[in-house]
Amino acid sequence: MSRELVDSAVEWIGKMPANWKLRRVGNLFEQRSEKVSDIEYEPLSVTKNGIVKQLETAAKSNDHTNRKKVCVNDFVINSRSDRKMSSGVSPLYGSVSLINIVLHSRNMDPSFVNYLLKNYGFAEEFYRWGTGIVEDLWSTNYSRMKKILIPTPGLEEQKKIANLLDDKVSKINNITDKLKRSIEELKKYKQSLITEAVTKGLYPDIEMKESGINWVGSIPKHWGLSYFKYEIYIRARLGWKGLKAHEYVDKGIAFLSTPNIKGESIDFNHVNYITRKRYDESPEIKLSKDDVLLTKDGSTLGTVNVVRSLFEDATVNSSIAVLTPSVSLNAVYLYYLIKSDYIQNEIRLKKDGMGVPHLFQKDIRQFRLILPPLDEQIQISTYLDGKIQSINLIINNKDKLIFELEDYKKSLIYEYVTGKKEVM
Template sequence: MSRRLVDSGVEWIGKMPANWKLRRIGNLFEQRSEKVSDIEYEPLSVTKNGIVKQLATAAKSNDHTNRKKVCLNDFVINSRSDRKMSSGVSPLEGSVSLINIVLHSTDMDPSFVNYLLKNYGFAEEFYRWGTGIVEDLWSTNYSRMKKILIPIPSLEEQKKIANLLEDKVSKINNITEKLKLSIEELKKYKQSLITETVTKGLDPNVEMKNSETSYIGDIPFNWNISRIRYLGFLQNGISKSGEYFGSGHPFVSYSDVYKNIELPKNVDGLVESTNEERERYSVRKGDVFFTRTSETIQEVGFASTCMEEVPGAVFAGFVIRFRPETQELNPAYAKYYFRSEIHRKFFVKEMNIVTRASLSQGLLKRLPVLLPSQEEQREISQFLDEKCYHIDSLIEKKQKIIAEMESYKKSLIYEYVTGKKEVV
């Protein structure tokens, strides 16, 4: 017979076992607020994946003493609302930035605490107690956090719940990791297929010739090779201050270009622009947009081709537009050609970095472009459309399974740490 559940009176908890206690965080944990040096105490990062050694991308301060001490099995949570779910029980001793809350308890099982306080239900409750002027940047301090009510079973049951979840969550994570690896392999295969096809063509028996470009190698004998400067002209995007954004006409952003091989027909961005600006920075079919600047070379020179005009749109200043002036390039072929991996080698070889990687028009003008006949360009684009559609469909199915597994895991943890499911 299942145990009796009662209404906890707390919205995020809902029903809980009648024999469990409802306690405030401040009655179970003590805050650890000792300031230490990150020279003596290893710097740690508080992430959505838990507490780890400081990430290379983490912001670093010259004040090495401006840190909080963290001991083994302390629970650490980032107090800022834009860092939701960045928390966990620390498997390490070290130090974290002052924006984090560090808690320790001698009466709670650390593994149970990790599942209880690092679940979506509690995360929503924690940030509901936050304060601040800007909604997505407010924070929750400990004086408010300690008032939050949480469900507490006996220490023995805490251990049982933690052990069961460790087993179930580990199995779910193993499945999702395999799916993620499979997705990465599919993405790599897709990219290699595009690169191979736009540099070697579809006929494996065709006669080849030297492209005289080392990283491209041999190409079909009847293909031409040109620099992009001879095929059209380049234009940097519009530059406007922040108050012009959020209303007005369509705006093609850096993200629109970076994330998509084909420019979206409907973009989310809006900017107030004049008639002259909309003409100068227009977005027409056949235009190819390149990401112009980033912190790393790896994110510079990503291309997105416009397959259908976006009326009234302008494009971002962090983007360069290439507009063909000849009929030598089929847009459907250009879509794949300019997204191929061969350009990464060109940019890495030719680009200089000071503080940020930046793609200049001068450099982009020298980019080699391989030109099969118009008929072969159409054949290549049709072949890649079919192959990439199949690969993308497989990726989408795997991503859907991952999303379902993550949703199941989230629900499973919540059901056990609030006592709705019982360890038998």
């Protein structure tokens, strides 16, 4: 027989068991606000995966004493709304930045607290209590957080719920971890297919010769070698004659940036637009079908794509170089060659050699070009297109399954910590 559920009159909770209590956070937890040094107390990071030792990527301060103390089993949550779901019960002693709220309780099971306060329902409620100029950048302070109502079963039931969720969540995580590892293996396989095809060809028994190129080794004997500067028209802009973001228009000429070329195909649906006057100011980088686009700045340096079709006028911002192949070079083959380990390793060497990563046009011109006969280039391109499409379909299906499992896990946690599902 199922237990009686009643309306909690709290939107994020909905119905809850009649024998559970509604308590305010401030009645169950005390804030730990003691300031300590991160020299004495190990610095910690508050992430979406919980509380961990400070990440290498974390912003670090020279003010070592301006930190909050954290003890094992404390619940820590980042108060900023742009860090939503960055929270958890800490398994470590240490210190966190002042932007975080640190709570401890003598009356709540830590594992249950972790599931209750680190779930999407509470996260949405927590940031709903925030204040600031704009919703996606405001923060929630403890004086407001302590007023939030949460559902509270007895301590024994808290432990039962936590134990059950530990088991179920662990099984879901194991499945998603295996799926993620499988996806990474498929991505490595995809990359190896590309590299093998553009440097060795499609026929394993063919006679080979030494290429004299780092990362490549031998290539088919009948293939040619050249340089990008002889077979490709390369151009890009340094800035854009003072173009500012406020000049973007609602409808006009598609103005591509790095996010638009990161996928398997170019995204023309989520672009900024510029006026035709601005477009005509730089005719050398007006895009045409079969142009290859290569990012030359920043952390995404080396990202590449090819204009397979063009249904509207388009151009690129100053972070993207435009490469137009000669008649002896197939655009899709060039795209795959740049995507291969060979060219990506060359780009990586350039990237690692400077503080602010940048690929100059003179660098691109000096890349060695592996040049099969045009008919073989087309065969390689067609072969890789088919293989990559098949692999991507498998990856997309696995990604979809991961999303569904994560969604199920969120719902499962929410259902148990609000009492809608009962531990039998």
